Amino acid sequence: MSSLNIYNSLTRQKELFEPLTPGHAGLYVCGPTVSGESHLGHARPYITFDVVYRYLMFLGYKVRYVRNITDAGHFEEEGRDATDKISEKSHLEKLEPMELVQKYTNLYHWGMKEFNNLDPSIEPTATGHIVEQIEMIKDIIAKGYAYEKNGSVYFDVKKYAEGHEYGKLSGRILEDLLESTRDLEGQDEKNNKVDFALWKNAAPEHIMRWPSPWGIGFPGWHIECSAMACKYLGKQFDIHGGGMDLLFPHHESEIAQSTIVNGESPVRYWMHNNMITINGKKMGKSYNNVIKLTELFSGNHPILEQAYHPMVVRFYILTTHYRSTLDFSNEALQASEKALKRLMEAKSVLEQLNSDAWAVKGNNADLVQKLNTLCDECHDFMNDDFSTAKVLANFFELAPVVNSIKGGQIAGDEIGQALLEKMKTTFEVFLIQILGLKPIAETDHGHLDEVMQVLISIRQEAKLKKDFTTSDAIRNKLIQAGIQLKDEKDGTVSYTLQTS
RNA sequence: GGUCUUGUGGCCGAGUGGCUAGGCAGAGCUCUGCAAAAGCUUCCACAGCGGUUCGAAUCCGCUCGAGACCUCCA
Known part of the structure; x- marks a missing residue:
């Protein structure tokens, strides 16, 4: 049987997966920012890496899966007036950041459950690791790779690039970044525009704030992942996942920070899932096509012709390779709905087949070989950078055979008891355990x-x-x-x- | 403008230079009192133009289209 190969964004090629600690695998995935409701775009990375998590466990690894919650930063509630944040109002009327965070965290967890995503091993919050982040920043300053300006701390990218390869993950060239003609506001404090914030001074109206050696403020966006990944997975760990949109600057910066603090590059395999488009357009506020999970599951959105069950969405996402863009349309989703139903009914038919009176070994050699191949290939496909689309295609070839046995077009003796059991196992293991699909629930x-x-x-x-x-x-x-x-x-x- | 990715049949999507991907939709047939479901068969492709090759959806170049990132957004 083949071994697991993962496409590594860092090297831009598929590589044999060899964990740092035999038998164990460390997986870190960038979680959501809980300042708003989860939408369709969030579904993809968490389903993608849920399958990665499930497959690593299937392969026998003891996996520690860390997926953070970003609950610190620039927070505002949609529709709220900016003055809400200032202290003129009574305490209960004021926006309470943790209330906001709690609300959207709960909604996010609900969405994950609907998608049948397994809980991560650890789900650390950024606000729960302010101390670790401050320690890390202090260390970077001590080593001379960060500087303070007006209560904010910035990472010195130019200095880092003197001895390290800044841009090796995203393919950026420092000179190009420095020459970028973009002129943005609020850049004055930085020595160079490529520098990024480790700690930000908090303006009075900023609702999230903590004391630090540099004054009242809040951590920069990139530092939380470095701090929490290092704390729970070690200075170096196996797999780091996230959306392609995070490649730069987020993950590039993570590498820089961690490399300075720990003296080595933090991640062995970088995995990035591609984005979701809707009717060929990217999902964005300007297109007015952001679909929240609550809207997706209820059909309550102008773009949606009907409600789509979370399992249909999960199935659809898995019919595409995770590194390809995925286009959402009513037509595609409706096709998936039928396809998933067909597959799940075939599984149910298969389970009810009784092979007691059959020959132990199948006597239709061609058919037996074909079915064995279809089952065995599922392993190879998953090992080939998690090719879930191919796995599912094989099940659509198995389904007619299952239905034909039930319908009498294929006699049980042609298959034999042993192979039938193998097919049952394959359906259960790949469809249910690894891909995380389940029949759409029937009520009462x-x-x-x-x-x-x-x-x-x-x-x-x-x-x-x-x-x-x-x-x-x-x-x-x-x-x-x-x-x-x-x-x-x-x-x-x-x-x-x-x-x- | 820069970096990278991408363009497959009515729709969605696999595709590692030569061998049927698969799903949904369409057509025909079988089964059925009629349906539904199921089974079998079948139509419809590789953006365009050049090049490499015995052979290209797959490699190279150009043209056109799409997307991501280039931000103290996540």
Whole structure:
């Protein structure tokens, strides 16, 4: 069997994954900034790296998965007046940053659960690690790679570049960055415009503030990840993940900071997922096409023709390789909805197949070989930089076989007991455990099932009497209620619930 | 403007130089009292123009289109 290869953004090629500590894997993923509601764009990295996490565990690694929450920085609540932040108002009327953070953190956690993402091993908050960040900044100053200006501290990129390769991750060239003609406000304090903030002096109206050796302020954006990754995963660790938009300056700066403090480059494998577009356009406020998760799941957005179940979204994201852009459209999502349903029904059919009377070994050599290949390839595809799209394609080749066994087009003896068990395992392991998919939940199954059996038997009696008016009426009215009856070949009747 | 990525059939998307990706939609057939589901078969491609090669969706160049980053935004 093949071994896991990961595309490393740093080297721009696929590399064999070799963990620093045998048997263990450290994974750090940049989490959300909880100053607003999670949207579709957030879904992709967390689903992508959830699959990475699940697959590493499947391979037998003991994984420590750290995903932070950025709850410090420039915080404002949408729609609030700026004066809210100033102390004219009574305490309870004022914007309380931690209340805001709590609200959006809860919503984010809800979204993650809906997507069936596993909880990370540690979910550290930036505000909970102010001390570590200050210590790190002090160290960088002591080593001469940062300077203080008016209560703010900046990282000296030019000096760093003298002895280190600044830009090695993002492909930036320092000279180009220095020559950039962009003139932005608030750059005066910096010695060079490429320098970035480690600590920012807080203006009086700034709602998040902590004391530091340089005065009241708040940490710069990049330092939190360096501090928390180092604390929980060590000076050097295996995998760091995040969206491609974070490559520069965020991850480039992380490397610089950590390299100065720890004397070595922090990350062995950098992984970056691509972005999501909507109808071919990037998701952004100017296009008015940002879809929040609550809107996505409820269908309550002008762009959306219907609600989309979190599992449909997860499935759709996994049908594309994580390094490709992914375009969202109603058409694509609706196709995914049907496709996922088909796959999950095939899985359910497979589980109900009884192979007791079958030959132990299959006697259709060609078919047996084809099915074995389809199952085995799932491992190879995952090992090839997490090619979830190919894994799913194989399941669509397995599904007709499963349905054909049920339908009688393929005899059980052709497959044999052993291979059937292997197929069951493959469905369970890859679809459920690794890709994290699950059947779309059916509500109140217990009582519904009893009621359905009554209706089905009444309809059967009508059919026996050739009273098709009655039997069709039952079926048609159930359709309107979102329940689809299916007359199976063996005379039994099954039903499925519509998803939306 | 700079750096990087990308352009596949009606829609979405795999694709490592030569061998059917796959899904959804369309067409036909089988099964069915009729449906649905399922099975089988099938139509429709590699942005454009050049080049390398016995052979290119895949490599190279140019043209056109799209995207990401270049910000104290995350």
